[in-house]
Amino acid sequence: MRARPPTFDKFRDVQAELERTGAAIFRDTDGVESLVIKFPYQINYIHSYAEDSPFFLGLAEGKLKGSKCRRVKCGFVFATPRSHCMVCGSPTEWFDLPLTGRLHSWTTCHFGSEAFLKETPYNLALVEFAGVGSVLLARLKDCVESDLYVGMPVEARFDPNPKYSITDVWFVPSG
Amino acid sequence: MVTGGVTKFAKAHPSMDFRLMVKRAYDYALKDIPELTADRIDGTRISYFSDHFTRQLKAASMVQDYLGMNPKGSIRLEWGGATGGECFQAAYEAVASGRMDICLAAGFETMSRVATWKGNEFIALASDTNFDFPLGGFYTGYYALMVVRHIYEYLRLGKFADVKDEREAQRLAIEEGCRVMSLVSVKNHLNALHNPYAQYPKRLTVEDVLNSEMISYPLTREQICTMSDGAAVAVMCSEERAKEFTDRPIRVIGVGTGTDTMRLADRPFGKVPLMPHERARDYENLPYPGVHSFRAGRAAGLEAYRHAGITNPNRDLDFIELHDAYASSEIQTYEDLGLCKYGEGYAFTERGDPFLKGIDYGFPVPNAGAIPVNPSGGLIACGHPVGATGLMQGVFAFWQLQGTIAKHFGDPALQLKNPKRGAIHSHAGTGSAVTVSILERGFR
Known part of the structure; x- marks a missing residue:
């Protein structure tokens, strides 16, 4: 009882x-x-990056890999890579993105999901690259809310101890 | 549509699980038209967003049997934030196709079973788990990214185009954008004072909104909807059957859906799909949709308007219940739905077009009543139990068109005068999916 x-x-x-x-x-x-x-609910998911794998392996080598449509008449260039073109459906090929870009948009998160609460406040940025048709979402470090503006030049930094996560790359103000 | 029901949305309903919440809304709907009995219902469409929140897979089956609907046909629907709107349209389609004479649409969500920030994590799993979620997985952050760019495109390059210093111009533009967004928040919270179903009715000032806690710059707590427990149901039936149950049926005259990329980062820079009152030259240098506008909302609006024969939404619609998960997305949606041109959302808000006549908002609203948006209080004030939200909008619009707001709310303040036609708009994560449905009074 x-x-x-x-x-x-x-x-x-x-x-x-x-x-x-x-x-x-x-x-x-x-x-x-x-x-x-109380009903605990935890899992360890076996997550395969599958066709996105070269991007995450690239981060560990200090490279940002975008993808470009192979069909000459299309040739759409993606900053966030995909193995098939969203515009025409053709296969894409990998290429190295420049390591410098500009802020397309930005925010500072003062809260976040439970998993990231301890990291707040953190900055999120959409980074645009010259000649590329889409942008890349990343963390933005070494700067605070009042420093940030659309068009601000930024450059990539890579984690020397990569975790094979999108957080292996982040951006900082250029110069 | 012949009847509907909604539970009061609340932060937590620990004494009701999802089955009982749906049952309460369902009983309310059937009580409203006693001639409709359960045995007449041909089947159901049931919606909820997340198995993570329910911790019960196939929860729709448990709703189906709790309502005593077995062995009738049913389909479970899920489409992120637009889940309820999709369920509404699925029930419409079941009847319009002739598959059923009478179809019950039921939706629910129980979000209180996890802590708020865990809930944010579950919701953020509805963003790309390779490229987006691990960065901080936070929907308010995504909408903040979108509104910062919206402000840049339309205020920095608009009202503040002449300011030379780039950073000063952007600072002024954000300040202005936030002030106008706060007007939307004040409107929706205040409208909800007259809606007994709403979770957060209150009187706020612009300063209260701006000074509330910063969640993700520049969005503050009062500009954001919250998580809720709740359920809503709608009953659709063929025109011949409808007359047996009510002398005030409401006709669904147009449905539209649209989609966009899951990742914000993939939104291309193309051309604006134009509304009848827009011209290509209006948007010559506008990269579209980018991250500043919801192309899915524009596509859904265009389809629904075409279906319903609407050429000028401001003239042809009397009100809209739209998905204001954020005050920012309400303004962005005015533009997507063609209530004003792209770039005019802030001025449109300030003129007061989406405000109700006869309510004191604490600031001037010269055009109040032009096209009331979220007369019920919307998601910001009513709450957002995802799978129920789009159906809640359907029920509020139904009562509005029936002229029965006073009966169901116990307060006539939000009843519009003689409305003929209204729209409901349901929106999924960062605008990756949107539904728009047009409802019209089906009686004289």
Whole structure:
């Protein structure tokens, strides 16, 4: 036999109790009581980068790889790579993007997903490259909110200890 | 459409799971037209966004059996933030195609079962998990990127085009953009004071909005919708059947959908698909959609207007319930739906066109009542239980067109005078999918 879990009128008290003992009873304004339990939910997903793999392997070598449509009449150039062209459907080929670009847009996140809360505040930037038809989303470091503006020149930096994640590359103000 | 029901949206409904929430909304809808009994319903379309939030896969089956609908046909729908709007259209299509005479659309979401920032993580998994999510996985961040560029295109290069110093010009433009976005937030929270279903009705000032917590620059907490628990249902039936149940049926006269790339970074720079009142020369140097506008919203609007025979939305529509997950996206959507040209969204807001007549917003709204947008309070004030949201808009629009707002809200303040036609607009992550549906009064 287990003692009946404690009853609370406030849901945040229920949540606190779940952290302590794993079970609580919530009583709503109509007096309805609901048993609430803690239910852990974790997975390690086996994530394949599949056809995007060369990009992430490239980051570990200090390279930013974009892709370019192989069909001469199309030739669309993508900053965020894809193995087939979004415009005409032809296969693309890899090429090295320049390591310098400009801010297409930017923001400073003061909150984020639970996994990234401890990193706040952090800057996100869409970076545009000369002659390239799409842009790349990346973190922007070594600068603060008040430094940032559309058109600001930036350059890439790479993690010397790559984790095979898009976070292996980030940008900083040029010069 | 012959009836609908909505649960009050709340941060948490711990005493109801998704099945009971849908049941409550369903019972309300059936009570409104007693001639409609469960056995007359031919089948269902059921929507919810995320199995992560529910921690119950195939939750739609559990709704189906809780409502006693087995063994009737059903399809579960999911399309990110536009899930509810898609469900609305799926039920319409089931009837319009002749497959069913009477179809129930039901949607729900229970988002309270995880902490807010874990919930943000689940939502952000609806962005590219190779290229976007690991950077910070945060939808408010994505919309902030979009509005910073929107402000650049239309205020920096518009109203502030003459300011020489680039950084000063951008600073002024952002300040101006944020002030105007705050007007939208004030409007939606204030409208909701008269909507008993709304989660966050309140009277705010522009300063309150601007000074609320910064979430992702320049978007503050009061410019952003929250997570909610809630459910909504709508019943569609053929025109012949409709007369058996109500003398105030509402006709669905147009549906449209549009899509765009999952990654913001992939949005190309092309030409604007034009509305009838626009000319190519209006946008000669505008890279479109880039990240500043929702091409999916424009495509959905164009299709729905064509279907409904609408050539001028300001003239042909009496109101719009649109997907204001952010105050910024409401302004961007005015332009996508052709209520004004691209670039005019800020001026359109300031003139007051999307505001309600007869409500004191605390600032002048000279054109109030021109085309009320989110008279219900929208997502910002009502909440956003994803799978229910698009259906909630359908139900509010239905009551508005029926003229029964006072009956269902217990308050006549939000009832528009004699509205003939309205639109509902449902929008998924960064504008990757949008639905627009046009509803029209089906009685004299």
